[in-house]
Amino acid sequence: MTQIPPFASDASAAFARYIAAFNAGDFETACSYYADDIRLTIGNGRVLCGRGEIVRFYTGVRQVTRRTIKVLDCFASNVMLAAELESEFLAVTDVPDFTSGPLRQGDRMYINSFAFYDIDQGRFSRIRAAVFHRIWKRCPDPA
Amino acid sequence: MVQSNQRQWFDDYIAALNRDDLEAVAAFYAPDLHLTDGMIECQSAGAAMESHRRLRGRVMQRLEVVSYIDRPGRIAAEIRKTEQAQQDVPDFPGAPLAKGEQRTSIGFVMYDIADGCFIRIRAAPYKAAP
Numbered sequence: 001m002t003q004i005p006p007f008a009s010d011a012s013a014a015f016a017r018y019i020a021a022f023n024a025g026d027f028e029t030a031c032s033y034y035a036d037d038i039r040l041t042i043g044n045g046r047v048l049c050g051r052g053e054i055v056r057f058y059t060g061v062r063q064v065t066r067r068t069i070k071v072l073d074c075f076a077s078n079v080m081l082a083a084e085l086e087s088e089f090l091a092v093t094d095v096p097d098f099t100s101g102p103l104r105q106g107d108r109m110y111i112n113s114f115a116f117y118d119i120d121q122g123r124f125s126r127i128r129a130a131v132f133h134r135i136w137k138r139c140p141d142p143a
Numbered sequence: 144m145v146q147s148n149q150r151q152w153f154d155d156y157i158a159a160l161n162r163d164d165l166e167a168v169a170a171f172y173a174p175d176l177h178l179t180d181g182m183i184e185c186q187s188a189g190a191a192m193e194s195h196r197r198l199r200g201r202v203m204q205r206l207e208v209v210s211y212i213d214r215p216g217r218i219a220a221e222i223r224k225t226e227q228a229q230q231d232v233p234d235f236p237g238a239p240l241a242k243g244e245q246r247t248s249i250g251f252v253m254y255d256i257a258d259g260c261f262i263r264i265r266a267a268p269y270k271a272a273p
Contacts, residue, residue, distance in 0.1 A: 041269075041271040043270070044270060045270030045271045046271075047271060073217070075212060075213070075214040075217070075219070076212070077212055080210065080212050081212070082212045082219030084253060113267065114219065114251040114252075114253055114265075114267045115251070116210055116212075116219070116221060116251065128251075128269065128271065130250070130251040130267035130268060130269040130270070131267055131268075132181075132251075132253075132265055132266075132267035
């Protein structure tokens with residue numbers, strides 16, 4: 001667990017490292033960016049409370065999709081970071097109950113989202129995302 | 144618009160919207176403004192102003208800046224919007240509004256700025272309970 005608050009200096013660089021950890025499924029590093037009382041609201045309005053619930057949720061997501069988050073833009077103050085993100089989800093199996101709608105194996109979904117990250121003592125205390133745009137690219141049916 | 148006081152400039156824009164001062168609002172828009180909020184999509188300042196005019200006097204709108212952060216040329220804001228129908232508004236974007244009905248929504252909005260005007264405004268609905 002990182003001891004120095006990750007956002008103590010360069011927020012953009014720290015954010016890039018956080019996203020890289022998230023993309024790699026390195027939840028131990030990702031969680032080091034969270035305050036103890038972290039609350040994360042995902043695009044459909046569901047609220048995840050605490051590191052444990054966040055890790056459980058995204059571990060589940062990683063079991064059925066390969067997710068890659070790209071940072072399109074981010075800028076920060078001492079207390080808040082705003083980001084524009086593009087996430088690609090590639091379904092590695094059929095996911096009829098996926099949070100954004102059913103996916104079949106091979107389907108891809110792109111989400112363009114805007115997110116606010118509240119920063120408290122150098123760590124994220126609240127993360128909130130809103131979906132601006134969703135694009136599905138369906139895997140063609142086998143001939 | 145002065146880069147060093149982008150926040151004040153933005154607050155002036157929100158204030159103009161809140162007092163329904165469309166002449167002042169128009170001054171914030173570049174001619175080729177692209178505005179989209181999921182309900183409406185406008186490809187020019189003229190179209191955006193027409194969208195404002197269509198609801199003028201029929202819907203009272205109040206915008207509140209809940210969160211704000213910026214860098215030169217871009218603003219990210221959390222905006223709480225309360226709209227109240229002064230009469231029946233069957234053509235209200237999204238769903239009709241009945242006289243007296245009030246609707247509150249929160250949007251995460253990205254504003255792009257060039258040459259002292261908004262050139263792109265993109266709003267994403269925030270779905271969590273307040």
